[in-house]
Amino acid sequence: HGKTINIFSIASGHLYERFLKIMILSVLKNTRRPVKFWFIKNYLSPQFKDVIPFMAQEYGFEYQLITYKWPTWLHKQKEKQRIIWAYKILFLDVIFPLSLEKVIFVDADQIVRADMGELYDMDIKGRPLAYTPFCDNNKDMDGYRFWRQGFWKEHLRGRSYHISALYVVDLKKFRETAAGDNLRVFYETLSKDPNSLSNLDQDLPNYAQHTVPIFSLPQEWLWCESWCGNATKSKAKTIDLCNNPMTKEPKLQGARRIVSEWPDLDLEARQFTAKILGDEVAIQESAPALNQP
Ligand code: UDP
Ligand code: CA
Helix, strand or coil: CCEEEEEECCHHHHHHHHHHHHHHHHHHHHCCEEEEEEEECCCCCCCHHHHHHHHHHHHEEEEEEECCCCCCCCCCCCCCHHHHHHHHHHHCCCCCCCCCCCCCCCCCCEEEEHHHHHHHCCCCCCCEEEEECHHHHHHHHHHHHHHHHHHHHHHHHHCCCEEEEEEEEEEHHHHHHHHHHHHHHHHHHHHHHCCCCCHHHHHHHHHHHHCCCEEEHHHHHCCCCCCCCCCHHHCCCEEEEECCCCCCCCHHHHHHHCCCCCCHHHHHHHHHHHHCCHHHHHHHHHHHHHHHC
């Protein structure tokens, strides 16, 4: 059924591991191609590491846990959230084996509705990275579109500000053009100012795009309710549960409200986890779910 689709992701904490299993299932249910998942090992729980080999066997995918030691000379991050963001973007050239030529990053809290093979095969025009620009059809959010004014408007010079929940990395091009070094140099300079890179994994590639070019993906590759209007929802190829800075709705609540297939995928993942780890975990996992509105 064609070439393996390589997907990488990162998760920390019970909630994001629960999301990650749903993301995995949603990818697999929408492609007939072989899939290999790459997970950043750093924050995965022992329970997740116990379940994943059984999931791989049951659903027929490959996986590998990867990590990279933070370089001593690179400005360090102290908060866990920011360390995770850093691992999303800073070590793409060195964290995968050289034989891997392409990989797609998918946020743990994303639900896939299309064949990721289509994205994997897409011609990204010789650029090392491909991201989807932020939607502009949810007008309620105009006041939050910080990239339309001031520093970002000036800096972007007509280019798009892209969302970092999903992106393609042409690793061959990325290594050839020293994109990793370029990103780390920008990072090193910017991170000294505690007020910059407030969204590290997103601000950095958007900032660097004059040097590390980004191919802008068609809008339907990333729909998220906070920024995209309901008019484009039915075309969504992936849905991210991205934080809504206006409503600040909890992600679990949003998941059930926004994504019709989410409750079934969640149940399937929880039942599978319970089968492998035993009832104790099943009870732990179902309790917060039942308490949610
Ligand atoms: N993440 C995580 N644990 C956290 C926060 C973030 O594993 O506590 C990872 C996870 O892969 C998540 C990604 O970082 O999908 C981006 O964070 P999030 O989805 O919360 O950001 P948003 O899409 O809301 O901007
Ligand atoms: Ca997200």
